Amino acid sequence: MHPAILDLMLEKLAPSCSEASISPRMLVLSVPATAVLDTARRLKTDFACDLFLDVTAVDWLGHTPRFEVVYHFYSTEHKIRVRVKTRVPESEPVVDSLLPLYGAAAFMERECHEMYGIVFRGNADLRPLLLYEGFEGHPLRKDYPKTREQPLVSYRK
Amino acid sequence: MNNSTVAARATIPIRAASARNPAFEYFSTKKDELVGWARKFSLFPYPFVTACCAMEFMAVSSTPYDTDRFGAALPRFSPRQSDLLMVVGTITHKQAPVLLKVYEQMCEPKWVMAFGACATSGGFYQNYAAVAGIDKIIPVDIYVPGCPPRPETVIDAIMKLQDRIARSHHPIITENF
Amino acid sequence: MDQRVETRLPNPIRPAFERGRRDDEVVVSIGPSHPATHGTIQLIVALDGEKVSRVDVHCGYLHRGFEKECEDHTWHNLIPYIDRLNYCSGLVNDFAYCETVETLMAIEITPRCRYLRTLLSEYSRIADHLTCVAASLMELGAMTAFLYLVMLRDYVYEHLADLTGARLTYTYGRIGGLARDLPEGWLDRLDWILGQYDTFVGRIHGLLDRNRIFIDRMRDVGVLTTAEAIDYGFTGPMLRSTGAALDLRKDTPYLAYAELDFEVPVGIKGDNYDRYYVRMREMDESVHMIRQLVDLLPEGPISVDDRRCTLPDKRLVYTEIESLINHFKLIMEGPLVPAGEAYVAHEAPNGELGFYAVSTGGGSPYKLHVRSPSFVHMGGTHRLLEGYQLADIVPTFGSVNMIGGECDR
Numbered sequence: 001m002h003p004a005i006l007d008l009m010l011e012k013l014a015p016s017c018s019e020a021s022i023s024p025r026m027l028v029l030s031v032p033a034t035a036v037l038d039t040a041r042r043l044k045t046d047f048a049c050d051l052f053l054d055v056t057a058v059d060w061l062g063h064t065p066r067f068e069v070v071y072h073f074y075s076t077e078h079k080i081r082v083r084v085k086t087r088v089p090e091s092e093p094v095v096d097s098l099l100p101l102y103g104a105a106a107f108m109e110r111e112c113h114e115m116y117g118i119v120f121r122g123n124a125d126l127r128p129l130l131l132y133e134g135f136e137g138h139p140l141r142k143d144y145p146k147t148r149e150q151p152l153v154s155y156r157k
Numbered sequence: 158m159n160n161s162t163v164a165a166r167a168t169i170p171i172r173a174a175s176a177r178n179p180a181f182e183y184f185s186t187k188k189d190e191l192v193g194w195a196r197k198f199s200l201f202p203y204p205f206v207t208a209c210c211a212m213e214f215m216a217v218s219s220t221p222y223d224t225d226r227f228g229a230a231l232p233r234f235s236p237r238q239s240d241l242l243m244v245v246g247t248i249t250h251k252q253a254p255v256l257l258k259v260y261e262q263m264c265e266p267k268w269v270m271a272f273g274a275c276a277t278s279g280g281f282y283q284n285y286a287a288v289a290g291i292d293k294i295i296p297v298d299i300y301v302p303g304c305p306p307r308p309e310t311v312i313d314a315i316m317k318l319q320d321r322i323a324r325s326h327h328p329i330i331t332e333n334f
Numbered sequence: 335m336d337q338r339v340e341t342r343l344p345n346p347i348r349p350a351f352e353r354g355r356r357d358d359e360v361v362v363s364i365g366p367s368h369p370a371t372h373g374t375i376q377l378i379v380a381l382d383g384e385k386v387s388r389v390d391v392h393c394g395y396l397h398r399g400f401e402k403e404c405e406d407h408t409w410h411n412l413i414p415y416i417d418r419l420n421y422c423s424g425l426v427n428d429f430a431y432c433e434t435v436e437t438l439m440a441i442e443i444t445p446r447c448r449y450l451r452t453l454l455s456e457y458s459r460i461a462d463h464l465t466c467v468a469a470s471l472m473e474l475g476a477m478t479a480f481l482y483l484v485m486l487r488d489y490v491y492e493h494l495a496d497l498t499g500a501r502l503t504y505t506y507g508r509i510g511g512l513a514r515d516l517p518e519g520w521l522d523r524l525d526w527i528l529g530q531y532d533t534f535v536g537r538i539h540g541l542l543d544r545n546r547i548f549i550d551r552m553r554d555v556g557v558l559t560t561a562e563a564i565d566y567g568f569t570g571p572m573l574r575s576t577g578a579a580l581d582l583r584k585d586t587p588y589l590a591y592a593e594l595d596f597e598v599p600v601g602i603k604g605d606n607y608d609r610y611y612v613r614m615r616e617m618d619e620s621v622h623m624i625r626q627l628v629d630l631l632p633e634g635p636i637s638v639d640d641r642r643c644t645l646p647d648k649r650l651v652y653t654e655i656e657s658l659i660n661h662f663k664l665i666m667e668g669p670l671v672p673a674g675e676a677y678v679a680h681e682a683p684n685g686e687l688g689f690y691a692v693s694t695g696g697g698s699p700y701k702l703h704v705r706s707p708s709f710v711h712m713g714g715t716h717r718l719l720e721g722y723q724l725a726d727i728v729p730t731f732g733s734v735n736m737i738g739g740e741c742d743r
Contacts, residue, residue: 054690058700058701072705074686076564083677103566104565104713107710108567111709128347128348129392129394131251132346133345133346139399139402146403153250153257153294205367211373212421212422215469245373249397252395281403281415282398285399
C-alpha cells in the first residue's frame with residue numbers, strides 16, 4: 001500500500017508526462033527531455049520534494065534514443081520518493097541542469113557527465129570529478145571496454 | 158595467516174663488490190649489524206592510506222596489536238621524515254602520480270610495504286580505474302596479502318622486513334662502508 | 335636507486351581557481367595523501383592568512399570502477415564489491431543491496447533474517463560511528479580517546495569475524511537471506527561487548543563532553559543550517575545535527591525498525607560538536623535497539639526457501655541431480671532477476687544509502703548505481719569549510735565522515 005499523496009501526484013502530473021506509474025515504493029514519471037526542469041520545479045514547489053537524491057543514466061546500447069537519464073527525489077514532508085526518467089539520443093545528449101533548484105546537483109551532474117557524456121545545460125562546471133584530466137572517453141558507456149586503462153604514470157620495467 | 162612474501166629489490170648488494178682486507182670486512186660487517194639493528198627498530202612509517210585497509214592499519218597501530226612494540230608506530234606524515242612507505246589500500250590511476258611523487262620525495266634508506274591485496278596486485282579491481290599492483294610504479298620490499306590483512310599478518314610482515322633490514326648492507330659513509 | 339624518466343608528473347585535476355579572491359591570498363593544496371582528509375580527498379584552499387576564503391573539493395582518488403565491475407559479475411558475485419563501499423559498516427551495504435534485488439525478484443525474507451539483519455545493521459552502525467569519532471578525535475590530538483574507541487571496535491570486529499569469517503569486509507548478506515546462522519554463544523558475547531560499550535563510551539563522555547579545549551575547537555565550527563543541508567542533499571547525522579529529525583528508519587521503516595522503540599537524536603546548531611554528540615547518542619540508541627532485538631529474535635530458517643536465489647544445502651548438492659543443477663546454474667549464470675528497476679535506500683551510518691538496480695532479466699545487472707551519502711556530502715563540504723580557520727578544516731572534515739570507498743565508488 002502506498003501513501004495517498006502518490007495518487008494525488010499521479011493525477012496532477014500524469015497529463016504532462018508520457019508515462020506515469022506507481023511502483024511498490026515510489027512514483028515513476030517519464031518525461032521528454034525538455035520538460036525535466038519544469039517537472040522538477042513542480043515537484044519541488046507543489047509537492048515538497050526538497051531533497052534531490054540522485055541523477056544517473058542508463059546506456060541502452062542499440063536502442064534509440066540511447067541514454068535514459070534517471071532522477072530520484074525525496075520529500076521530507078510527505079516521506080515519499082519520486083523517480084523521473086527521460087530519454088536523450090546519442091547525437092545530442094543534452095538535458096537541463098537542476099542546479100538552479102538544488103545545490104546537490106553540482107557534483108552529481110559532474111559525475112553523470114564524465115561517466116556517460118550527458119551534457120547538463122546550465123551547469124558551467126562539468127570538470128572530471130571521479131576521473132582525471134586526460135582521461136578520454138566515458139567509461140560507463142557499454143562500448144567502453146572495462147579493462148582499457150589510461151595510465152598517467154608510465155610503468156616500470 | 159603468516160605468509161607474507163619478500164620482493165627482490167635489485168639495487169643495493171648485500172656485500173661490497175670486490176674483496177678487501179679482512180679487518181675492513183670485519184668492521185664493515187659489525188657496522189652493518191649495528192646500523193641494521195638501529196634502523197630496523199626505528200621505522201617511521203608514512204601511511205599512504207586510501208581504502209578499507211586503513212581500518213586494519215588503525216587496528217594494528219593501536220591496542221591490542223600495537224606496532225609500537227616493534228618501533229614502527231610513530232607515523233610521520235611528511236615523506237622527508239619517514240623511511241617506510243606503507244601503501245595501504247587501492248591505488249588508482251588518478252592517485253598514481255601522487256604516490257610516485259611521495260616515493261621520490263623520501264630519502265634513502267627507504268622501504269615500501271604493499272599493504273593489502275589491492276596494493277599488491279590490484280585485488281579484484283581489474284578495470285580502467287585501478288593500478289594492478291603498485292610495483293608497476295614503485296619498487297616494493299614486502300607484500301602483505303589479505304583483503305584486508307589481519308593485524309597479525311601485518312606484524313609478521315613488519316618482522317620479516319626487520320629481518321631483511323638487519324641482514325642488508327648499510328653504506329653510511331662511502332659506497333663500501 | 336630506481337631511475338625515473340619523467341621529470342614532471344602530470345596533474346590529475348584542474349582546480350576551479352588559480353588564485354584567491356584577493357591578490358594576497360595563498361592557494362594551498364591539502365591532500366590527497368593527507369592524514370586528516372582520510373587519504374583520498376584533495377582540498378584546494380585559498381587562504382587569507384589563517385582564514386579559509388575559498389575551497390575546491392576534489393574527490394575521485396579512490397574511484398575503483400565499481401559500477402563497471404558490477405556489470406561483469408553475477409548478482410551474487412558482486413557482493414564483495416558492495417562491502418567495500420562504506421567499509422566501516424560493511425553489513426549495512428550488503429543488506430541494502432540484497433533488499434534491492436529481493437524487491438526486483440519479489441522475495442519476502444524470513445522473520446529471523448529480518449530481525450537478524452536489523453540487529454547486524456545496528457551493530458555495524460556502532461562500528462562505523464566508533465571509527466568516525468575515534469579518527470576525528472585522534473586528528474584533534476585526543477589519542478587516549480582514540481585508543482579506547484578502537485579497542486572497543488576491535489571487540490566488535492573479532493565478534494563479527496566469529497560470525498562471518500572476516501573482520502572488516504564481511505560478504506555476509508545473500509539474496510534471499512544470509513550466509514550462515516549465529517554460532518553458539520554469539521549472543522552471550524554480544525551481551526558482554528555491550529557491557530564493555532557502556533564502560534568505554536562512559537570514559538569518552540567523561541574526557542570530552544565538558545572539556546574546555548574540545549568545546550572551543552568544535553562549538554560553532556562548521557555550522558550548517560537545515561535549509562542549506564537539504565539543499566545540498568545531506569542526510570544522516572549531518573542533517574540531524576542541524577535539528578531536523580529525519581531518519582529513514584522512522585520515516586519509511588524497513589526491516590524490523592517499525593517494531594522497535596528508539597529515538598532519533600538531533601542537534602541544535604549544526605556544528606561539529608553537535609555532529610559528535612549526535613553520533614554518540616546514535617550509538618546509545620543502537621545499543622538499546624540491539625538489546626530489544628536479542629529478545630525479539632525468532633527461531634526459524636535464515637534464508638528463504640526459493641530455488642531462484644538460495645543455494646541448496648551441500649548434502650543435497652552432492653546427492654541429488656536437481657540440486658546440483660540448481661547450484662551450478664546459480665553460480666555460473668547467477669540468479670535470474672526479472673526485468674525491471676528498483677531503488678531501495680537504507681539509513682546507513684552516513685545517511686541515505688540507495689541502490690538503483692536495472693535488470694534485463696539476466697543473471698548480471700544491466701546497471702547498478704549507488705547513491706552514496708559521502709559523495710553528496712562532498713558536494714556541500716565547501717560550505718562547511720569556508721569562512722573558518724585553516725586548523726578548523728581538520729575537525730570539520732572528520733565530522734563529515736567521508737568514507738573514500740563510498741564517495742568515489
